[in-house]
Amino acid sequence: MNSENRQYSEIRQRVLDANLSLPKYGLVTFTWGNVSEIDRQHNVIAIKPSGVEYDTMTVDDIVVVDLSGNILQGTLNPSSDTQTHIELYKAFPEIGGIVHTHSRHATIWAQAGLDIPALGTTHADYFYGNIPCTRPLTPGEIEHDYEKNTGLVIIEELQRRQIDPVAVPSAIISGHAPFCWGKDAVEAVHNAVVLEEVATMALGTRSLNAGIMLQQELSDKHYFRKHGQDAYYGQHK
Amino acid sequence: MNSENRQYSEIRQRVLDANLSLPKYGLVTFTWGNVSEIDRQHNVIAIKPSGVEYDTMTVDDIVVVDLSGNILQGTLNPSSDTQTHIELYKAFPEIGGIVHTHSRHATIWAQAGLDIPALGTTHADYFYGNIPCTRPLTPGEIEHDYEKNTGLVIIEELQRRQIDPVAVPSAIISGHAPFCWGKDAVEAVHNAVVLEEVATMALGTRSLNAGIMLQQELSDKHYFRKHGQDAYYGQHK
Amino acid sequence: MNSENRQYSEIRQRVLDANLSLPKYGLVTFTWGNVSEIDRQHNVIAIKPSGVEYDTMTVDDIVVVDLSGNILQGTLNPSSDTQTHIELYKAFPEIGGIVHTHSRHATIWAQAGLDIPALGTTHADYFYGNIPCTRPLTPGEIEHDYEKNTGLVIIEELQRRQIDPVAVPSAIISGHAPFCWGKDAVEAVHNAVVLEEVATMALGTRSLNAGIMLQQELSDKHYFRKHGQDAYYGQHK
Amino acid sequence: MNSENRQYSEIRQRVLDANLSLPKYGLVTFTWGNVSEIDRQHNVIAIKPSGVEYDTMTVDDIVVVDLSGNILQGTLNPSSDTQTHIELYKAFPEIGGIVHTHSRHATIWAQAGLDIPALGTTHADYFYGNIPCTRPLTPGEIEHDYEKNTGLVIIEELQRRQIDPVAVPSAIISGHAPFCWGKDAVEAVHNAVVLEEVATMALGTRSLNAGIMLQQELSDKHYFRKHGQDAYYGQHK
Numbered sequence: 001m002n003s004e005n006r007q008y009s010e011i012r013q014r015v016l017d018a019n020l021s022l023p024k025y026g027l028v029t030f031t032w033g034n035v036s037e038i039d040r041q042h043n044v045i046a047i048k049p050s051g052v053e054y055d056t057m058t059v060d061d062i063v064v065v066d067l068s069g070n071i072l073q074g075t076l077n078p079s080s081d082t083q084t085h086i087e088l089y090k091a092f093p094e095i096g097g098i099v100h101t102h103s104r105h106a107t108i109w110a111q112a113g114l115d116i117p118a119l120g121t122t123h124a125d126y127f128y129g130n131i132p133c134t135r136p137l138t139p140g141e142i143e144h145d146y147e148k149n150t151g152l153v154i155i156e157e158l159q160r161r162q163i164d165p166v167a168v169p170s171a172i173i174s175g176h177a178p179f180c181w182g183k184d185a186v187e188a189v190h191n192a193v194v195l196e197e198v199a200t201m202a203l204g205t206r207s208l209n210a211g212i213m214l215q216q217e218l219s220d221k222h223y224f225r226k227h228g229q230d231a232y233y234g235q236h237k
Numbered sequence: 238m239n240s241e242n243r244q245y246s247e248i249r250q251r252v253l254d255a256n257l258s259l260p261k262y263g264l265v266t267f268t269w270g271n272v273s274e275i276d277r278q279h280n281v282i283a284i285k286p287s288g289v290e291y292d293t294m295t296v297d298d299i300v301v302v303d304l305s306g307n308i309l310q311g312t313l314n315p316s317s318d319t320q321t322h323i324e325l326y327k328a329f330p331e332i333g334g335i336v337h338t339h340s341r342h343a344t345i346w347a348q349a350g351l352d353i354p355a356l357g358t359t360h361a362d363y364f365y366g367n368i369p370c371t372r373p374l375t376p377g378e379i380e381h382d383y384e385k386n387t388g389l390v391i392i393e394e395l396q397r398r399q400i401d402p403v404a405v406p407s408a409i410i411s412g413h414a415p416f417c418w419g420k421d422a423v424e425a426v427h428n429a430v431v432l433e434e435v436a437t438m439a440l441g442t443r444s445l446n447a448g449i450m451l452q453q454e455l456s457d458k459h460y461f462r463k464h465g466q467d468a469y470y471g472q473h474k
Numbered sequence: 475m476n477s478e479n480r481q482y483s484e485i486r487q488r489v490l491d492a493n494l495s496l497p498k499y500g501l502v503t504f505t506w507g508n509v510s511e512i513d514r515q516h517n518v519i520a521i522k523p524s525g526v527e528y529d530t531m532t533v534d535d536i537v538v539v540d541l542s543g544n545i546l547q548g549t550l551n552p553s554s555d556t557q558t559h560i561e562l563y564k565a566f567p568e569i570g571g572i573v574h575t576h577s578r579h580a581t582i583w584a585q586a587g588l589d590i591p592a593l594g595t596t597h598a599d600y601f602y603g604n605i606p607c608t609r610p611l612t613p614g615e616i617e618h619d620y621e622k623n624t625g626l627v628i629i630e631e632l633q634r635r636q637i638d639p640v641a642v643p644s645a646i647i648s649g650h651a652p653f654c655w656g657k658d659a660v661e662a663v664h665n666a667v668v669l670e671e672v673a674t675m676a677l678g679t680r681s682l683n684a685g686i687m688l689q690q691e692l693s694d695k696h697y698f699r700k701h702g703q704d705a706y707y708g709q710h711k
Numbered sequence: 712m713n714s715e716n717r718q719y720s721e722i723r724q725r726v727l728d729a730n731l732s733l734p735k736y737g738l739v740t741f742t743w744g745n746v747s748e749i750d751r752q753h754n755v756i757a758i759k760p761s762g763v764e765y766d767t768m769t770v771d772d773i774v775v776v777d778l779s780g781n782i783l784q785g786t787l788n789p790s791s792d793t794q795t796h797i798e799l800y801k802a803f804p805e806i807g808g809i810v811h812t813h814s815r816h817a818t819i820w821a822q823a824g825l826d827i828p829a830l831g832t833t834h835a836d837y838f839y840g841n842i843p844c845t846r847p848l849t850p851g852e853i854e855h856d857y858e859k860n861t862g863l864v865i866i867e868e869l870q871r872r873q874i875d876p877v878a879v880p881s882a883i884i885s886g887h888a889p890f891c892w893g894k895d896a897v898e899a900v901h902n903a904v905v906l907e908e909v910a911t912m913a914l915g916t917r918s919l920n921a922g923i924m925l926q927q928e929l930s931d932k933h934y935f936r937k938h939g940q941d942a943y944y945g946q947h948k
Contacts, residue, residue: 051945234288471525708762
């Protein structure tokens with residue numbers, strides 16, 4: 001192994017592990033889904049290769065690209081969604097890991113073209129307000145630079161609604177599926193698991209009570225009980 | 238191990254085991270949920286620590302607190318829901334164990350702000366009548382002493398409806414999730430498993446027949462077939 | 475082992491195995507559910523004991539009773555539903571095994587007080603027409619001889635609709651749950667698995683298309699492709 | 712083993728493996744479902760035997776038939792659906808493998824008599840447009856040559872709508888269940904797994920938003936990103 005390979009061996013291993021956790025959590029079918037992590041010091045991204053089976057994936061299959069998408073390490077094509085990841089990393093400097101899945105219930109909300117509404121404290125523990133659904137892409141955005149535009153429409157939606165990507169670490173793309181993120185690949189996957197759970201609960205809740213919404217005070221309480229300077233949940237204080 | 242540690246080693250082991258049964262029964266995700274048990278002789282509660290992974294939890298992680306929430310044993314913070322448990326133990330002297338989860342379908346009913354209706358004999362075997370959903374907490378109750386007030390609103394709801402906490406060993410909190418209880422930690426978890434099952438069935442039942450309710454006579458028959466002096470179910474007579 | 479114990483050792487073993495298959499197929503929670511088989515030569519029934527854990531159940535726990543419910547073998551109480559089994563065996567001489575579960579989706583239909591409608595060929599392969607939901611029991615039928623009356627209301631429903639219990643080997647009890655049967659305990663459990671699957675599919679189907687019913691010709695074709703003198707499915711010809 | 716047996720040993724093994732993958736993917740209950748593959752050089756089909764348990768199935772159980780349904784190898788009856796497979800192979804020369812299941816959600820749509828609508832990119836990645844539901848068979852088509860007519864009604868539906876069976880490798884039969892196909896048995900099973908997933912998502916999506924449809928441009932983009940001369944997904948370029 002040359003020095004360049006050694007340089008990124010740790011991030012590639014973390015990204016491999018995070019990708020392999022997707023089938024373990026029941027978030028993906030076959031080769032679907034992908035996780036990446038960014039090395040902000042060197043401005044490189046380690047990401048899953050496109051269309052490779054999780055069962056046989058090794059650390060050498062993980063591709064390292066720069067922020068223009070040029071391959072720095074690895075012999076396989078990176079995920080076809082690489083340009084989406086790059087745009088999100090460029091726009092959201094606070095985030096360090098991204099995951100894309102077609103997890104069932106989050107995808108149901110995306111296909112319905114609707115925000116995943118904040119309906120309970122499970123949601124509020126992780127997401128401060130609705131998980132936004134983007135507008136549909138235009139035919140032109142689909143035709144040219146589709147994956148890049150998928151990132152841009154997420155960014156546009158958060159900016160238009162003045163949503164902090166740290167407080168709402170996920171968005172769903174109309175007609176498509178969710179992207180989640182976090183401070184690293186592990187946290188992004190963690191958020192993807194929670195997203196699927198709250199999406200499932202929201203579907204059932206709305207079938208019982210179509211008009212219900214979470215109290216704003218309860219959303220504040222649960223979110224800030226776990227996040228920020230006054231957090232008191234867990235052992236981290 | 239000093240004598241004080243030995244004193245509570247059995248209750249801590251039982252509480253550990255009961256907590257570890259939550260992921261086994263599919264009731265929790267990540268570190269969510271918590272089980273406690275009370276030692277009525279010494280007025281101490283053993284409870285899960287806050288935000289610790291089930292995979293690595295050991296008996297030493299279980300925290301022993303008194304009824305004011307002071308830590309008597311253990312080096313970790315107790316569950317952030319400890320004050321809720323304390324209020325329930327103080328108000329309901331008949332109960333010995335409490336469990337809190339965000340189990341999927343019970344939480345769906347809580348998020349919908351609706352009682353889990355008694356719709357069948359499965360429900361009636363364990364719960365004598367609807368499982369009550371509390372009123373929403375007021376902004377003031379959320380702002381100050383939130384976890385204590387969560388317990389108080391459960392107590393208020395049962396008292397207002399004159400519900401015996403032994404006959405209906407669960408309540409759901411509007412916008413939040415269920416609490417269950419029993420004579421000890423094992424029975425509380427047992428009731429939490431049944432709660433999730435009856436919540437799931439109730440959701441499907443109401444989608445087929447929005448107005449259906451269980452006959453009162455059937456509720457009486459099944460509940461008293463298993464509980465009280467005339468019970469004849471099982472081997473305990 | 476004395477000769478009387480040897481006499482029923484085979485049927486008790488079959489009934490044990492059939493009961494243990496219930497949790498394997500995901501049809502029961504905790505100690506719920508029970509399977510029996512009848513020995514028509516000696517007019518005795520082997521049945522699960524009441525309220526015993528599946529994990530620890532042994533062949534010696536299986537209870538042998540006569541058609542009046544008197545215990546011939548075994549030291550435990552038989553299932554509290556024994557009288558229901560007895561009535562069904564007395565009324566339906568063609569059947570040799572019975573299973574009772576609270577399997578989720580069949581119970582949802584029972585709680586809704588509705589027949590499980592014949593909506594597809596999966597249903598028609600096993601059940602010739604709707605799976606009938608009984609009328610609610612009267613307060614008097616619930617108060618006295620409840621379990622016996624549960625059997626009688628199933629028999630009444632089949633007779634009223636002129637349903638052959640061999641062609642429709644299941645019924646659901648209003649507000650309660652299903653009973654299934656077959657030529658022996660294994661076939662009864664097999665039918666209980668299929669019942670749960672068709673109940674699940676029927677719930678989803680009706681949510682998409684509230685008025686749909688299966689063509690009578692398709693019901694005939696699939697049922698008689700597998701049953702009766704012109705059957706050509708499988709290897710049994 | 713004689714030379715004739717050796718001749719088809721590879722295709723029989725592939726068909727065995729593909730059949731055994733059905734329970735692994737959760738697509739079948741008991742003996743339900745069947746997979747076949749065609750050898751276009753010799754015009755023979757290897758197919759699952761009728762009504763045999765997956766647990767005990769061996770390569771010797773796989774039946775080889777010609778395109779008239781005559782048994783060339785194997786001692787068991789071939790699947791009762793063999794004539795359906797034969798008609799599809801004759802009509803669609805591009806396909807090499809076929810699978811039939813009663814997978815839950817695809818069957819729900821079939822029972823509802825409705826196309827599985829294209830509602831998201833997960834669908835568009837594999838199926839170019841709605842997955843068609845056939846018209847109901849006529850009483851005459853059910854009475855005589857039912858399995859053959861099941862194939863013919865699928866073919867009729869695709870031809871009437873001018874659907875390319877390579878672009879939409881599945882159809883659902885009104886009141887019955889799906890058939891899927893692909894270039895070989897493995898790809899047919901792969902498509903059956905995806906079909907079940909998109910059918911599940913479509914059911915949830917329609918419950919949230921009854922009128923939603925996928926943008927045509929998104930369907931084009933995702934389908935042609937993975938299929939045809941301009942595909943750029945995966946490692947195959």
